[in-house]
Structure formats: C-alpha cells, structure tokens
Amino acid sequence: xxxxxxxxxxxxxxxxxxxxxxxxxxxxxxxxxxxxxxxxxxxxxxxxxxxxxxxxxxxxxxxxxxxxxxxxxxxxxxxxxxxxxxxxxxxxxxxxxxxxxxxxxxxxxxxxxxxxxxxxxxxxxxxxxxxxxxxxxxxxxxxxxxxxxxxxxxxxxxxxxxxxxxxxxxxxxxxxxxxxxxxxxxxxxxxxxxxxxxxxxxxxxxxxxxxxxxxxxxxxxxxxxxxxxxxxxxxxxxxxxxxxxxxxxxxxxxxxxxxxxxxxxxxxxxxxxxxxxxxxxxxxxxxxxxxxxxxxxxxxxxxxxxxxxxxxxxxxxxxxxxxxxxxxxxxxxxxxxxxxxxxxxxxxxxxxxxxxxxxxxxxxxxxxxxxxxxxxxxxxxxxxxx
Ligand code: FES
Numbered sequence: 001x002x003x004x005x006x007x008x009x010x011x012x013x014x015x016x017x018x019x020x021x022x023x024x025x026x027x028x029x030x031x032x033x034x035x036x037x038x039x040x041x042x043x044x045x046x047x048x049x050x051x052x053x054x055x056x057x058x059x060x061x062x063x064x065x066x067x068x069x070x071x072x073x074x075x076x077x078x079x080x081x082x083x084x085x086x087x088x089x090x091x092x093x094x095x096x097x098x099x100x101x102x103x104x105x106x107x108x109x110x111x112x113x114x115x116x117x118x119x120x121x122x123x124x125x126x127x128x129x130x131x132x133x134x135x136x137x138x139x140x141x142x143x144x145x146x147x148x149x150x151x152x153x154x155x156x157x158x159x160x161x162x163x164x165x166x167x168x169x170x171x172x173x174x175x176x177x178x179x180x181x182x183x184x185x186x187x188x189x190x191x192x193x194x195x196x197x198x199x200x201x202x203x204x205x206x207x208x209x210x211x212x213x214x215x216x217x218x219x220x221x222x223x224x225x226x227x228x229x230x231x232x233x234x235x236x237x238x239x240x241x242x243x244x245x246x247x248x249x250x251x252x253x254x255x256x257x258x259x260x261x262x263x264x265x266x267x268x269x270x271x272x273x274x275x276x277x278x279x280x281x282x283x284x285x286x287x288x289x290x291x292x293x294x295x296x297x298x299x300x301x302x303x304x305x306x307x308x309x310x311x312x313x314x315x316x317x318x319x320x321x322x323x324x325x326x327x328x329x330x331x332x333x334x335x336x337x338x339x340x341x342x343x344x345x346x347x348x349x350x351x352x353x354x355x356x357x358x359x360x361x362x363x364x365x366x367x368x369x370x371x372x373x374x375x376x377x378x379x380x381x382x383x384x385x386x
C-alpha cells in the first residue's frame with residue numbers, strides 16, 4: 001500500500017505533537033475555581049423528570065357515593081413536573097405488609113401543577129382504591145411517580161376536532177383535557193360524551209356544567225334513567241352522528257373494557273384508521289377463579305433472592321407487591337415497559353391483548369410482570385424500583 005506524503009499531513013503531525021503541551025498550558029492558565037457539581041441542564045432535567053416524588057394528601061372531597069377526589073402536594077414544595085393532559089401518575093403506599101401502587105389519571109391541569117397541586121379522582125373499587133376512599137386521611141404521605149402515558153392529544157397525529165367518550169370514573173383524564181382546552185394550553189376542539197347510569201352517578205357534574213358554560217360541548221348519556229336534557233341509552237354510532245362528524249374527529253375513549261368493545265364495534269363500519277381511536281389502558285385485573293392454585297415465585301432483586309407465593313389468577317407484580325417487594329411499575333397494563341424483568345424459569349401466560357413487549361424482549365426472555373400470570377413455579381430477575 002502506498003501513502004502519499006503531503007505537506008498538510010506533516011503539519012497535522014506537528015499539531016498533534018503540540019496537543020498535550022498546549023492542553024497543559026491551557027489548564028495551568030485556567031481559573032482555580034472548581035468545576036460546578038451540577039449544571040443547569042441537569043437541574044432542569046431533574047425537575048422535569050423527578051422519577052418519584054414524596055407527596056402528602058392535602059384534601060379529600062367526596063364526589064359520589066362511590067368516588068372521591070384527592071388533592072396532593074409535594075413535600076419538597078416544588079411544582080409538579082409538566083405533563084400532558086390525559087396522562088397518569090402511579091401512587092404507592094405501604095398497607096400492612098404489602099407495598100401497593102395503582103396508576104390514576106390526573107384530573108387537574110398542567111397549569112395547576114405549577115402551583116404544587118395535583119388532583120386525582122378515584123373510584124372505590126379494588127384494594128388500594130378502596131383503602132384511599134375509606135381510610136386515607138389528610139396529611140398521609142405517599143410516593144408518586146412522575147406523570148406518564150401516551151393517552152394525550154398530539155397535534156401532528158390527531159385531528160383538530162376530538163371526541164372524548166367517558167364511562168363512569170373514566171371521566172377523569174377528560175377533565176384535565178377540557179381544562180387545558182379552556183385555559184388555552186391545548187388548541188383542539190373537544191366534544192365530551194359522558195355515559196353514566198343515572199343522575200346520581202355523574203361525578204364532577206357541577207365542574208362540567210361550568211366548563212360547558214365556557215364552551216366545552218358535553219353530551220350526557222344515561223343508561224338507566226330518562227331525564228330532560230339528557231340522552232338515554234348507550235353511546236351508539238347513531239347517537240354520535242347527531243353531534244359530530246365521525247370521520248372528522250379523533251376519538252379518545254376512557255372507561256371499562258366492555259365500553260371499548262361496544263364502541264369499537266359501533267365504529268367498525270366507518271373504517272377509521274388505528275390512529276383515529278385512542279383507548280386509555282386499564283390495569284390487568286385478578287382473574288375470576290373459584291380455586292386458584294398457588295405457585296412459588298423466586299425473585300432475584302439486586303443481590304437478594306426472595307421466595308413469594310403467587311396465585312395463578314393474579315399477576316406476578318401483584319404477588320411481589322403482596323410480599324412487600326418494591327418492584328417497578330407504572331401503567332400496570334403492559335404498555336409502558338417500566339416493569340420489564342428477566343424471565344429465568346417456569347411457565348406463564350400473558351393476558352390477552354396486553355403483550356406490549358418488543359420483539360427483542362420476547363427473543364431474549366424478558367417479560368412484563370404486570371400482565372403475566374404464573375402457570376407453575378417461576379423464577380424472575382427484577383430491577384429495584386428506587
Ligand atoms: S407497569 Fe407498564 S408495562 Fe408493566
């Protein structure tokens with residue numbers, strides 16, 4: 001191989017030779033003050049993404065017989081990080097020997113967060129939510145994750161007109177989305193369809209009426225009661241068509257699984273693209289079983305090994321939490337990947353339509369314990385939450 005000698009190449013060598021002495025000279029002439037421990041960019045990143053926050057319950061307000069509103073403030077008095085309306089936080093507490101957590105959609109707006117105020121509306125259903133509704137007191141402390149989730153408006157993807165359909169306590173993310181539209185944070189035009197059993201089961205009715213007076217379009221649909229000014233029955237495509245142009249909106253759905261199945265069937269004839277319908281994820285529940293078998297779950301966490309009982313009708317995450325293990329989680333629906341853990345041994349099955357793993361995760365044996373049910377004794381390696 002031949003190399004062409006060049007004058008410039010020779011000069012490069014000279015420069016290279018002087019590199020170290022020049023650097024030493026620059027260091028010797030530099031200021032004696034030590035470099036900062038942190039940089040503004042890092043400080044800003046830490047404020048926007050605090051990971052987990054210590055919070056205190058600042059107020060409780062009953063909404064209906066089965067639902068309460070909970071207002072939190074940060075213990076360090078800092079503002080809550082900015083979020084997109086529609087996102088959720090995961091709330092965690094130690095109850096007895098169990099370390100339990102649940103994701104809840106945020107009711108308040110990103111602007112409220114700047115005032116160190118974050119509001120959740122929680123239905124009295126399930127272990128942790130029932131605990132909050134019946135036993136939590138003002139002043140109680142919890143751990144809260146930073147806001148997360150893909151259930152929010154995205155102007156590059158979504159139409160300018162959006163139709164939000166809520167069932168029961170599924171109204172919560174839409175209160176934040178409506179608030180953001182009315183305070184100018186978001187520029188979409190929102191129509192809200194709210195399905196409830198009867199007038200006694202409409203949480204946030206006064207707030208929604210106040211928002212309607214400011215320009216939010218609200219259509220109440222009561223399934224079990226007829227009342228003037230309210231639609232009666234279910235939220236069908238025919239009903240939607242009387243209020244919106246179905247092909248000219250992006251849908252956001254939040255409610256029970258049965259509502260999703262019903263609406264997807266109603267909307268199927270319109271041939272809407274997948275991106276036109278967003279569904280808020282719901283937690284993976286315990287499976288109804290008369291006599292579930294109990295298996296042994298061996299959990300490796302850092303340098304510790306734990307052995308915990310795992311029922312076949314509950315997720316691996318629930319089994320770990322019941323044993324007080326601090327396993328990472330956020331959505332509890334297979335979507336966020338935050339609980340991503342290494343499968344080591346044992347049979348399992350993943351809840352239908354909940355396998356949000358990437359192909360590489362499947363190939364290299366990773367699972368999401370929040371949607372994985374044991375089918376025998378199992379062994380997994382789980383990162384520590386914090
Ligand atoms: S907690 Fe989100 S995927 Fe498991």
